[in-house]
Structure formats: structure tokens, C-alpha cells
Amino acid sequence: MEATNNPPPPPARVPTWQLWAKENLFSNTTNSILTVLTGALVIWVISSLAIWAFTQARWGVIPANFRILMTGSFPTEQLWRTWLVLIIVCLSSGLHWGSLSRGEKLPVWTYVVGAIIALFALVTQMGHLSGILVPVAVIAVFAGYFIGQIAIPSRIMNIAWVVIFFGAVLLFTVDFGTGGVQTKEWGGLLLTLMLSIVGIVASFPLGVALAIGRTSNYPIISAICTVFIEVVRGTPLVVVFFIAQLFVPLLLGGANIDPVLRAMVGITIFSAAYLAENVRGGLQSVPAGQVEAARAVGLTGTQTLLLIVLPQALKAVLPALVGQFIGLFKDTSLVYIIGLKELAGISDSIRSNPDFIGTAQELYFTISVIYFIFSYAMSSGARNLEKKLNTNR
Amino acid sequence: MKHKKLVIGALALAGIATSVAHFGFGVAQGNTSRLDTVKKRGKLICGVNATVPGFGFLDSSGKFSGFDVDFCRGVAAAVFGDASKVDFVSLTAAARFTAIQSGEVDVVFRNTTMTSSRDGDVGVDFGPVNFYDGQGVMVKANSPAKRILDLAGATICTNQGTTTEQNINDYFRQRKQQIKVVTYQDFNLVMAAFDQGRCDAVTTDASGLASRKATSADPDNYRILGEIISKEPLAPFVAQNDSKWRDVVAWTVYATIYAEEIEVNSRNIAESRKNTTDPALRRFVGLEGTSGKGFGLSPDFAADVIQAIGNYKEIYDRNLGPKTKLNIPRRLNANYEQGGLMYSPPFR
Amino acid sequence: MSDFTVNAEQAPVPFYRDVKKLAVIAQVVFLLVVLAGIFILINNVNLGLKKQNLSFGFDFLPQTAGFQVAEGTAFGVPYDSGSDNYIKVILVGLYNTLRIAIVGMVLATLLGVLVGIARLSSNWLLNRVALVYVEILRNTPLLVQLVVWYFIVVLQLPPIKEVEPVLGMYLSNSGLAIPWMVQKPDGINFFPVTILAVAAGLAVFAFFVQQRNKSGKPVPAGQFGFLTWVAVLVLGFFALGQPLEYGVPIRGNFGVNGGLTVSPEFTALLVGLVVYTSSFIAEITRAGIQSVNKGQWEAARAVGLGYSETLQLIILPQALRVMIPPLGNQYLNLTKNSSLAVAIGYSDVLNVLNTSGNQSGQNLQTMVIAGGIYLVLSLTIATLVNAYNRATKFKTR
Secondary structure, eight states: OOOOOOOOOOOSSOOOHHHHHHHHTOSSHHHHHHHHHHHHHHHHHHHHHHHIIIIIOOTTHHHHTHHHHHHTTOOGGGTHHHHHHHHHHHHHHHHHHHHHSTTOOOOHHHHHHHHHHHHHHHHHOOSSSHHHHHHHHHHHHHHHHHHHHHTOOHHHHHHHHHHHHHHHHHHTTOOOSSOOOOGGGOOHHHHHHHHHHHHHHHHHHHHHHHHHHHHSSOHHHHHHHHHHHHHHHTSOHHHHHHHHHHHHHHHTTSOOOOHHHHHHHHHHHHHHHHHHHHHHHHHHHSOHHHHHHHHHTTOOHHHIIIIIIHHHHHHHHHHHHHHHHHHHHHHGGGGGGGTOOBHHHHHHHHHTSGGGTTOHHHHHHHHHHHHHHHHHHHHHHHHHHHHHHHHHO | OHHHHHHHHHHHHHHHHHHHHHHHHHHHHOOOOHHHHHHHHTSEEEEEOSEETTTEEEOTTSOEESHHHHHHHHHHHHHHSOTTOEEEEEOOTTTHHHHHHTTSOSEEOSOOBOOHHHHHTSSEEEOOOSEEEOEEEEEETTOSOSSGGGGTTOEEEEETTSHHHHHHHHHHHHTTOOOEEEEESSHHHHHHHHHTTSOSEEEEEHHHHHHHHHHSSOGGGEEEOSOOOSOEEEOOEEESSOHHHHHHHHHHHHHHHHHHHTTOOTTTHHHHHHHOOOHHHHHHTTSSSOHHHHTTSOTTHHHHHHHHHOOHHHHHHHHTSTTSSSOOOOGGGSBGGGTSSBOOOOOO | OHHHHHHHHHSOOOTTTOHHHHHHHHHHHHHHHHHHHHHHHHHHHHHHHHHTTOOOOOTTTTSBOOOOOSSOOBTTBOOOTTTOBHHHHHHHHHHHHHHHHHHHHHHHHHHHHHHHHHHTOSOHHHHHHHHHHHHHHHTSOHHHHHHIIIIIIGGGSOOGGGOOOBTTBEEETTEEEEOEEEEOTTSOOOHHHHHHHHHHHHHHHHHHHHHHHHHOSOOOHHHHHHHHHHHHHHHHHHHTTOOEEEEOOEEOSSSEESSEEEOHHHHHHHHHHHHHHHHHHHHHHHHHHHTSOHHHHHHHHHTTOOHHHIIIIIIHHHHHHHHHHHHHHHHHHHHHHGGGGGGGTOOOHHHHHHHHHHHHTOHHHHHHHHHHHHHHHHHHHHHHHHHHHHHHSOOOO
């Protein structure tokens, strides 16, 4: 991903809007025609969207199915688990954010956004307890921010996230005597997120290992890794999912693995191959001098790799990895084809419910917005990251 | 130094691989019956449909229910005496056979047509038919088609991986007519495309059509054409070459049919299994004879089945009968004494 | 000197200290582990299948498939669902995949380059609109976009009964039917001629472009290429004894017959893939154009070239060198993404293989075939892109 480095030219004089419009919209005949045509297109799109959204759309389908859009058939009496995780994640994000921005003031827009989300939840009361717990989650972010600014070093938060990840996976499954949750009961946004997060976490070590293997000097190891990477990269994800869904039990001699886990296996293998190629790029970007210097000061090969080469390589390809994670997040929608009920799959189920037939537009619009918010947030994060890393050099 | 570590690492990997291999072989080589696996697990894993209301679907509380689902509970009752010891796996039409082949599920009750090629080539063994169906065609109420043949030149939608796809093709080919067939992954998509006018008709089992029509927002929108173009005997199936386990499934289905014949149902079974004097009934509920033991089940497994899910009539009426939205007449599925095809070998 | 050698012979390095030997041993062990793993997996599959008296084989391929495919031919040879076998039906699927992939690549490149140029436009409104276009498309899943294109856009068109023909064409939710030259039932397969024509046209074009670059004289290479294409088509038509006839769509009771029908599934998949891929190509184009030295713009403007001439003749050709590798990746992605056809019922190769697997009960084999086909497609595209890249690489003297 490239950083945007063509901001609109800064006006030299104190601009009046006429001047601005003349320079940026009507500088010559071609430009004027373009402006009029584009303007017409924009007006047409926005107005038809607005007419649909405010007069035709039956938005009732969203609040009525909000719970299953978010969590699928997660048992209602176990929903406290998701709320708990949500609030902990919000608190930790706040803490992390705060700990990274010591002495900075929160921009005003964050308060506005927080207040809007909390008020919206309070007024609409969509789904299970969200009227109370969403505002609590919002407050947790701000509380975390202020505590984080004073008390928490950001390094602790890195460890905390690992704990939270495994804690959440446990919490979403384990039985505490009141009935557990099975992974096949995960659905909606929860399943989308769990598939992507587990996918990236699990594919990371595998992908790094494959990259190291491919760049290693041992011809056999390198060949095996290369073949694996290229075969997986040459296969569409749908085919990987089909194979994972239909044949993983057969390959493992009839072992009983549930469909969600199989999808995770598929997405991990797929993502590892792509990750390996990104990391390989990073490994090759580390100057040979680094290795020589490390060996010269007496580090072993393994130490050189783990302490010197890998950290630099990963830092170099971090933006690419974030980009890949966004791709992975979007690609989880493909499990819909093998019958899992993540965001796209659950929308398909809802619209075939006799009460909500003909609400495809509303549903797909909503889930597109959800996907967009998550991926856009990540891609702007990646862009900021890239800027930061660039200035460090 | 580095290389020593590498060797140790590789050896460790080899060790892990051998143990995995051992485990893998252990699972695959075991020549035990599925019945033992199920008993050991303490739960039955049953493959069902999740998109045909009445047969197998997720109700609004997210639980599986339907005609086929009840039979799964029946098998659980036969094995454990407890109908709740069953986990359901929803299978697409495409995934149902691989799910059995790979051993992911123990048995599949998922409106599946018994055919010679499936029995022979696909590697499954069928149990007794629990529902006699036939393929039908549904059009929009305002369609010009009165008979199926009127649809020559039309576009017909159905779902992938079913016998219906070939049947409809054969039907028109035999009559030297052309149709276009568009297929989708699952029946929800088929109906979505049909509702939007992509196809002039949809085709699947007549019971499935009835179920779709009955549960739609406006049933008057659709019309099911009168003809039935194929035989679709729907039967459960298990993995091939495991007659012990197939017997359990088969005699669970027979128990429900037999119970209807001897007028035993979920209400009077508790009484009967304690102190009946009728010799046929005594054998059925396990007071005499050893039928259950021969299957590796308890002698009164049939009584457990009936107590848990009722006899065939009760199952039918509960899911498909006149009091339900679907209201599918029994016809071929009536007991042979009423002129249907449901006929159980005797329990003795 | 000799002492030293003798010593070395007397006390050879033990193998577990010999770095070179250790490396070999480690690799052999690793290879064995991998092979053992593969063997275990295959063995498990075999045992699992044997338990049910099955075997992993491809004997089903020559059997009659017996199911219909909604559209496409086996590269010009019509498919007959009553008598043709699985191999032929898979060829139909492959044809459909290639059709969508090739048309998709061309259109996505055109649209993507246009949007990329718009992203750099000095017109504020145009470049903002292009930005929003790119961001929305890149940040939502292709699958959702495809479902939206199919169910919410294409199938929302009026049904065929309510449509009036425009210039003999019908645009309805059964697709777009247009008058076209269609294969006569008994005519010789014309499909190879169309491929030959395109290949010949491209070859002539490439040849004259090379001539132009060598001589520096203006040669209308595009026109020559186009003429060759037309000439081969016309010659082929008469040489094969006029195997085509003019077909006009005629409305029947259900849908239209005759002429050429572009199905709604094809349309939705094509539009979805093109629009999605174009957003990535737009970013590649933008980066490519920005990578061209500013001096090139200034120099071109100084010799009196206009904006679009500068872009076409000076900037884009240079930008292309940077753009080719990532463009190749996008072509690969587009081809693989075409497998999402399954979600909207287009009969691409994966969809057909899926159905074949279900009908024959040989899902494992059909998935292996699918993997193989996509692998070959990917490698072919990668090879072509690399070859083109090498041919057009900036030659430093």
C-alpha cells in the first residue's frame, strides 16, 4: 500500500470559495465538463441512495436480527461471555492507546463519536442488553485511556493482548457448569472476527517458518517450502476451504474436527503462504552486513536469525502484513460458501426467513458498512504506521 | 553448533510425526463398529438438513427440529435410552456423503434419495426408507404453465448436488424438449433467485416444495404443478460395510413403523413396557426375546425409541401433519394397512 | 606440508562434527519427515476409502455426466448433457472460467487505469470521487459485492415478459440477448478461428510496435492489428464453409431464443470482478504514474504536447514498467477470484467440478482436479507476465 502523498495543493493566498472552485474545479474547459459530469453522477448516486434509505428501506430487519448478526446462534444465556470480552477489549484498547500517547490530549471527535455510539445504543436498545452494556464499553475505552496515560507502560499491553486472546478463545468455548458454547454456535460478526484473528495468529509462526525455510541455504528444505508456498498461492481460497471442509477428517483418519476449526485450518494454511512471501521480502531486504556483523560478535546462526535478521525483516514488512490481515478479514466471508454463518452467511439466512424476505439490500448494506469500518480503520492504521516507520529511518 | 540443533529439531519432528502416524493409523485401522465408537463417545453425531422446514431446520431459538431430526433423536434413544444425547451437524447436499465417508457423522437423516449408484459407488449403506417422496415442480401462481411439459424452453432452478438436477434434465430430454437449468449452492439461494424472477420454475422433492410454499411469506404466490416426475425414496445412510451399525439405524426406523401397526405410542408405551400380556408387544418392549441384545443394544431399545419420539404416525403428524403449516397428506407414507408403503418386518 | 596431510587423514573429523555432512543429514531427515507426513495423510485417505470399498481413481471421468450446464461450450463444441462425459463438462467449465478471466483482465485494466488517472486529476471533485470509489471497493469483501451485483442489481432488472426490444436486443433479468453470428448446428467449429484471429491481430500489432520503436517513424500499429483480426475472421468464415449464421433473439413463452445471450450470472460476476480488481489496478496506476520523474512531464509539455498526449505517449509507457509485476498479481487474483462464481450460480470450472463431484460421489478427485487446474492457470499467467516483464524491462546500456 502506498502512502497518499499528493494532498491537494495548498492555496497560496487567503482563499475565497470562488477562487478555490475556479482553481480546483473549473480551471479550463475540460475540467469544467469533468466537474459537471462527475457532479451529476455524485448527485444521482447520493440522491438515489438517500431516497432508498429514507423512504423505501425496511430497516426493521436490522434491529430485529441484531443479536444474530453480531453473534449468530450463540446461546442467549451465555451471551455474558461476549459482553465480558467486548468490555475487556475496549478497556485494553483504551489502556494501550493511553499508554502510547502520554501527555497528549484526546481529540474532540473521539468524545463526539463515543457519545453518539453510547446514545444510539441507549435509544435503540437493539439486541441483548446493549442499551446498558454498549455505553459501559464506551466508558471503558475512555477510562482505559486516562488510566493508561498515567499508570500502564505500553510494553505490558503487548503481553496483555496475548492473554486476552487466549482468554477470549477459552471464554467462548469452556463450560463452567452452566453449559458451554460450541464453536459451531459462533456466528455473525463474532465468527468473522474469530476466524480472522485466529487465522492471522496461527499463520504467523507458520508463515515465518516457511519464509525462513524458503530463503535457507539448504536446497531440500528450500525446495519443499517453495513448492508448498507456490501450490497454496496458486489455489483459490474457496478450493482450500472446500478441501478443508470435505477432506480434513479423511486426511486425519476420521478424526472429528468441527467445521469452524476446519475453516480455521484452511485460512491458516492459505494465509501462511502469502505471509511467507511478504516476510521473505523482508528477510531479503536486511543487508548482508547485519548478518556478518552479528556472526562477528559471536552470535550463533539461530541467534542471528531470531535477534538480528527477523526483527528488522518484520519491521520492514509490517505495513504489508497489515494489508494482508485486511485481506484475510475480508476473505473470511468465503466460508459462507461452505455453509458457515459469518456475516455474509447469516445475512443469507435472515433474508430467507419468511418474515424478512426481500430485505437483501438492507442486510448487505449493513454488513458492507461493518466490513468497511473494520478494514478502513485497519488500513488507515497501517498508513499511519508506515509514516511513523518511515520517519524513523 | 547450529547444525546439531537442526538435527535435534529434525529428529524431534520425526518423533512427533511418528506418534501422529501411530495415532492416525490407530484411528483409521480400527475395524470396530460405529456403534462402539458412538457408545464410547456417549453421544450420537447426526447429519441433518438445516434448510427444509418440517424435515430439518433451525427454529427461531436456534434448535434443530423436524421429521428427520426426530429420527436422529430416535437413534440416540435406541443407543443410550436418552434422546437428548445427540449432536446435530447441518450438511449441505454436497457435503453429506463426504461427511459419512470421513466419519465426521455417524448417520445422516437428510432427505436423501436412495439410488443404486449412491449405494454402490459412493460408499454408503442405506437404511429403510422413512419417507417416500417424488420430484415436483413449483411455478409462480401467474405462470402460464399448467403441466410440467409446458415449461419447455424455460429456465428452471434447483440446488447443486442432488438427483433432481439429473431428473429434470432427463424428463425434458425424453420428450425431446430443451430447458435451461441454473443451480445454486443451497435452496435458500434457489428461492431467492426464483422470487426475483431469474427462473420460471423451481424443482425439488415435492415435500420440500410444499414446505417452502407453506412457510413462505405469501403461499398464494406459488403453485405446485400436479405431476411427480420421479421416485425419491428418502432414507438414512451410514458408512458402508458396517452392518452392525446399519442394523441399529434400520431397526430404529422399523420400531416407529411397527409401533404404529401395533398401536403403541408415546402415551401408552410406559404402561405397556411394565406389564403387558400381549406376546407381540412383550417382544417389542423387550420383556421377552433378545432382539435388542443381538444389535448390541439394551433389550428394551424399541420401547425407549417410542417413549422418546413416538411412533411413525406421531412423528409424521407432529412435523408434517394436518395440524402443521405444511399439511402434507400421507399417501405413500401411510401404513400398508391403510394402503401406503410403510411396512415393518416383525419384531420377534 | 606432508605431515599436515597425514595428520588429517589419521584423525578424520567425525561425521557428527562435520558441518557439511550434518547439513545433508538434517535435510534428509527433514525430507523424510515431510514424506512420512504426506504418506500418513495419503494412507489415511486410502484406509478411510477402503473401509467403504472405494478407491482413489479417475475412472469416473469417461462416464456420462448427465447434468446440464447453464451456459458455455467445450471451446466451441456444444455440450450434450445426455451423452457427453465428465471430461467434456469440465472443459465447458474451464471455457467459462477462461472467458470471464480474460474479458475481466482487459476490462479491469482499462477501468483501473482510468480511475488511477482520475485519482491524480487536478480536478478536486473527480479525484475525491475516485478516492471514495477505491476505498469502498477495497475495503469490502468481493463476495459481498458479487452477491450485491447479482441479487440487488442484475436480477432487479425487469422480467423478460415486460421488456421491449431495443434495436433487436432484450435486456432483462434473464440476461442480455443480442443479434449475433452464431454457430450453425452442423457447421465446423468456428471457435479456433476466433482465437487465431486474436492471436494474429496481437502478433501483427506487436510486430509493428517494434518496427515503430526501431525506426522511430509513426506506424499505425493498432489499425494494422485490427485489420488482421478482421481479415482472419472473414477468411476463416469462408474457408470453413460459412459455419456461422445470423441469429436474432426471439421471445418465446419463457425467455428468448436465438442470437447471443449474456447470462445474468456472467454479467454479475464480470462486473463484480472488474470493478473490484479495477480499484486495485487504480492504486497500482497511481503509484506507477507517480514513479515517473516529474521532469518527464515538464519536458513533454515544453515540446508542446497536451495533457492526454503526454500521459499516453510519455508517462504511461514508462509507468507501465513499474506496474507490470503488481498488475500480474492482480490478474492472478482475478482468475482465482472468479472461483467465487459458486456463490451466484455461474458455471465456472469449480462450480462444474463441484457438481461433477456430487453427482459421481468423487468429490475428493474433483477437488484435486480443481486445485491442479488453478495451479496451471496461475503458473501460466505468472510465466506470461514474467516474460512480458523481461521483454519490456528498461534496458540499461
